[in-house]
Amino acid sequence: MALAVSHASWYRDLKPKISVEKPFVPSPRALNPVERSAILVALNSDEFADKSPAQVFHSLLDRDEYFGSIRTFYRVLASVMPVIERRAIARHPYRPAPQLLATAPNQVWSWDITKLKAAGHFLCLYVILDIFSRYVVGWTLASTESSQIAIRLIEETYRRQGVKPGTLILHSDRGPSMTAGTTYDLLQRLEIEPSHSRPRVSDDNPFSEAQFKTFKYSPGFPDKFGGPDDALTHCRRLFPWYNDEHHHSSLGYLTPAQVHLGVHGPVLDRRAITLARAFELNPNRFVRGLSIPKRPQPVVWINRPKNSPSTVAPGTAQIIASTQQPAELLRLTGTREPALFDPLSKLPPSVSHAH
Secondary structure, eight states: OOOSSOHHHHHHHHSOOOOOOOOOOOOTTSOOHHHHHHHHHHHTSTTTTTSOHHHHHHHHHHTTOOOOOHHHHHHHHHHHSOOOOOSOOOOOOOOOOOOEEESSTTSEEEEEEEEEEETTEEEEEEEEEETTTOOEEEEEEESSOOHHHHHHHHHHHHHHHTOOTTSEEEEEOOOTTTSOHHHHHHHHHHTEEEEEOOTTOGGGSHHHHHHHHHHHTSTTOOSSBSSHHHHHHHHHHHHHHHHHTOOBGGGTSBOHHHHHTTOHHHHHHHHHHHHHHHHHHOGGGOTTSSOOOOOOOSOEEESOOTTOOSSOOTTOSSSOOOOSOOOOOOOOOOOOOTTTTOSOTTSOOEEEEEO
16 A cells, blocks of 8 residues: 655654653853953943944053953854944934826926036036926036026026916935035025935936936937037927937826826827727737827836825825926027136036027
8 A cells, every 4th residue: 555655754653762851051251250241341431432332442451451362352242232333423313205296287396407528528407307207397507516507597487387386396315516605595495495415415306317318318429519509409309309209108108298288188089099990900900909098197206115005186295286287398598698617617607408
């Protein structure tokens, strides 16, 4: 008769092992309670409370006292308390991740500065982006990084977008122009709530970083510009392409301008009609049924909390939605001012393009 058990298990069960508890024999090298107490008293004394075990060991050694090795000091200390930094050092405060929510345009803007390599020097490109529509609401090109240029761009963009006071968050990293006192003064005057990335956390400002990548990886972007005029001409051509022609994947392949200005509804309707006609002509090619056009995300987060809803009911957004429609789109080509891009760094030139 076959048994559902292996031969090894059968013979092992015939002769079960009898476990015998062996008496505990302490190691002859182990410390006795008196020696352990002497080490703890020395480590916790007022003289050595803020010193590392290695320093305590050598200080006692210089006094012709030996209680144990340095590793023994650490082992005894760890047996009664966590081994942590014993010195009074600076500790950085905890900074929570910024969690920003946008359910409509002109609720949360993100801005940053990137460098453009030109002949012999670098140019600074300032860009303000609406995170809900990915629309570049304002940009400027300058030869230097300056908070004065930044506040000029922010104020002009704020005015041309027709933003109501108290309805906008401006997010950025912790660069010098972003944290300057003049920038904070402007935001307070315009009733704009500032928001910053955590220190040394690069992905707290993802939308501006992604926009810069799209900008620099676009066809025809040069490794180095011939000069300020060349870079300015390229920016004037590229930003209209990004806003009005670039089909953004996170927007359901709509353009940022269509979403920002709220004219994407008819575009989606035309796409649906075209797909329905194609389905009627040859339904066998649609193995998953009638295709539905992708739609833009109803809510956009920076650092979305866990288990947060995919949609937000009206009135529950972190920023109250403005009922004012965006101002009429103004496409400015900019006017060169006297001494623009002067080689002297003390003259910070700028060409502002606030839509």
